Amino acid sequence: MQAELNQTTLKRPELLAPAGNWECAKAAVENGADAIYFGLEKFNARMRAENFTEADLPELMEFLRDRGVKGYVTLNTLVFPQELREAERYLRSIITAGVDAVIVQDIGICRLIRHLSPDFPIHASTQMTITSEVGVEFAEELGCNLVVLARECSLPEINKIQNRMQYRGATLPLEVFVHGALCVAYSGQCLTSEALGGRSANRGECAQACRMPYELIVDGESVDLGDKRYLLSPQDLAGLSVLPELVQAGVSCLKIEGRLKAPEYVANVTRVYREALNRLMRELDEQKEPEKPFLSPEDTSNSPVSNPSPEEIYNLEMAFSRGIYTGWFRGINNQELVHARFGKKRGVYLGDVKGIRNEEVTLKLAAPLKAGDGIVFDCGHPEMKEEGGRVYGVQRKGKEVIITFGKGNINWQRVHVGDKLWKTSDPELDKQIRQSYAGENPQFQRPIDIEVHGEVGKNLVTVTRDEVGYLVLVESEILLEEAHTKPLTTEKLQEQFGRLGNTPFRLGNLVNHLQGNVILPVSELNRIRREIVTKLAAERAKNRLWKLKQNVSLQDLFSFDSHNYKYHRLLDKKSPNLIVLVRNLKQLQAVLDSDVNTIYCEFEDIHKYREAVEMVKVKRKINSSDSPILEIFIAPPRITKPGENWILQQIQLHGADGYLIRNYDQLKFFGNDRCVGDFSLNVANALTADYFKNKFGLERVTASYDLNISQLKDLITSSPPDWYEVTIHQHMPMFHMEHCVFCAFLSDGTDFTNCGRPCEKHEVKLREFRFGSEHILQADVGCRNTVFNATAQTGAEYVQKLINLGLRSFRIEFVNETPEDVAQTIQKYQQLLRGEITGSQLWKELKLQNQLGVTRGTNREIMTKGSG
Incomplete structure (x- = not known):
């Protein structure tokens, strides 16, 4: 069916x-x-x-x-x-x-x-x-x-x-x-360029940190992965x-x-x-x-493109290739998605170097090679200068070939037996490709379908349609006559109407509805063809006339008076509220030992939420009757895919006070519960905030991490400050990935079904080769990985300004900190919110990176200049 x-x-x-x-x-x-x-x-x-x-x-x-x-x-x-x-x-x-x-x-x-x-x-x-x-x-x-x-x-x-x-x-x-x-990270959820260099991917300024080399640190020790260093660089789709x-x-x-x-x-x-x-x-x-x-989704055996031809693969690899793969279309295979050997264009693999003698290279070719092609020698260190150049000659020797190069073009001391050889340039193919779009006349013609109607004594009528949906009708200026010899046949009509020459059109289907044997001069058929082209071109040239309202403004969209908040700051007498997000039960206990009233929990093991909720309930009973009510919110995984509602159902069973909403599925699933919108909803302006706050009834929304202090001020002063929550302390969650590094490099498995769950057994970090920073890697219940910035960052120096603007909800987040670190950090931020210490004092005492989501500048500038 x-x-x-x-x-x-x-x-x-x-x-x-x-x-x-x-x-x-x-x-x-x-x-x-x-x-x-x-x-x-x-x-x-x-x-x-x-x-x-x-x-x-x-x-x-x-x-x-x-x-x-x-x-x-x-x-x-x-x-x-x-x-x-x-x-x-x-x-x-x-x-x-x-x-x-x-x-x-x-x-x-x-x-x-x-x-x-x-x-x-x-x-x-x-x-x-x-x-x-x-x-x-x-x-x-x-x-x-x-x-x-x-x-x-x-x-x-x-x-x-x-x-x-x-x-x-x-x-x-x-x-x-x-x-x-x-992209190794979910688009719209990658904050790596923002965290490392103030260049936001959400602002079109991705610095491609995923294409950089990383070292795998497991339980404090470096793991030898051989030539695998590009741990976050997927093959091309x-x-x-x-x-x-x-x-x-x-x-x-x-x-x-x-x-x-x-x-x-x-x-x-x-x-x-x-x-x-x-x-x-x-x-x-x-x-x-x-x-x-018809083909079923599982069966592609009869498909003409199930197995692309060698020529197609060659063309795609020569266009641009870090290796090509079906990505996630056929499901998750962490062993194949990221080969980790390089993160830049390679092209077509030619083979391994078998011998080097007299500035000649011997190998068994795995792909075509000819004089003039460009190659590169891959010794397993793509981050270093690599040898390569134009091929001078290719000489066959049995099953192998000998390749020669121009005198002095290659530094042979840097080329070794075993190096991989890649074809990076094919001038002949490039020339052919450039010719496909050279010149002014159309080279790719799109089909038009023509129906021909008529009978003796009447005009010949053509109805022409193109793929876009435009239709034109053209009639002959001469009446059809009865043909005694050589009547208009379908073949004759196809021949005349198919002469579309230097036009954007070619004849697709022609349907002949002529009645009887009729004839029309060839000159008139040619005139009809030219008029079809002219009329169709004129129809296409018409501008699409979309409806555009003139007497509307941005202000009409808001459910509040934005000017009121821009020019009359709220004089809210409520004390600022410190919200703490923890990622394990030991951290939670440290928070319960403080006087924090709002706690967010984000655990890899969702079964531990039950114990977390019970711990909060016990603390409530101990608190005095005049203490603020202690609340616990659960933060579900950032991504929800088809078939994963069971995770949300399990989370809901634990009886938390509310939920930190990360995506659209959670907006709907927890629609009848207390909810706060997290940073992943990408709230960067009041139009977005208003939509989440008032359409979905969220108590607050978290301001986007892409906003710097000036832009955050603009957001808070253009809408009610009590709508917002701002994260002022965190290890920035940089990459959020379907790709599992634990599975790919600490197991032989392809996904969660056969990986052996190394994420539950080891503490893993990714060390940058450039700066030596060790970024924290964690998995969630859906086996998706997040890489957290090695250095915690703070917006402490801006807290008093934000309080003066009416903001009252401030969040701090922990990843792998000890309970002692958690307690100390909470104490300092409570002192800050009470005005007992300044932001500069806090920054110096905790030795944190002083940054609040900048969008410009380099990593060094951020660290030395604060907010940039």
């Missing part, structure tokens, strides 16, 4: 390619992209790309419309309070330019777009960390028209999301990344082999990563996927015949 449903509803997904500049846009269009996505000068997650400008939009969209290609703008970063009005102006320009959609991370910006325009399409970015059907529903309620799922979603999970959405009558299209670089399953799952759009890549990369990868997708759709159409059952 499911197969029959898929047969009738099967659609070809849109192929979406990246464009960091004009040349990349042309490369994508000329190689078959159905749509491109690109950033403007601000608010996009690839600020290092060349990007387009607002002034480019009219010309760019005209070019795309002429070619039948859609254009999506990436506005996929968090937007700070003082930037909202600029973002509004930006959005008005984007909507007016007729852009086909905007890709958005910030929830407040989604609200703003829908406020400005009731019909302009919003695509929920992968930065929104949507991993379940509940997340899709959240996006739909927000006004989104499409959801880009987190890269960590497997094929079974994608199918579950689709099936549950269909069961509930939801129809929101889903988009997935199908090729390109894989290549979903070519799972295209059948993605099509069957009903995925609406396949996205290629790479707005920082060269046009050759864009052209190469787009063409490979275009051709594979077209081939797949033809075969799937044939499989609709009764004797050819």
